[in-house]
Amino acid sequence: MFDDKWFLRTKGTAMGNCFSPAYANIYMAKWEREAFHQSPKLPEAYYRYLDDIWGIWNHS
Numbered sequence: 207m208f209d210d211k212w213f214l215r216t217k218g219t220a221m222g223n224c225f226s227p228a229y230a231n232i233y234m235a236k237w238e239r240e241a242f243h244q245s246p247k248l249p250e251a252y253y254r255y256l257d258d259i260w261g262i263w264n265h266s
Contacts, residue, residue, distance in 0.1 A: 227256050230256045230257040231256055231257075233257075234254060234256070234257050234259075238252075238254065247265045249261040249262055249263050249264075250262040250263070250264050
């Protein structure tokens with residue numbers, strides 16, 4: 207409920223649910239596996255915590 211109106215979620219996961227971090231981790235693991243498999247160049251450093259990424263890219 208927001209501003210005295212009811213809304214129904216049809217896609218995604220609510221923030222704060224205990225399983226939301228697991229969904230984010232599963233999605234990002236699949237994304238990075240596919241991205242790194244398709245790319246001939248890899249980052250020098252790549253760190254991820256759930257859906258936050260930090261890395262060093264030395265390529266053009």
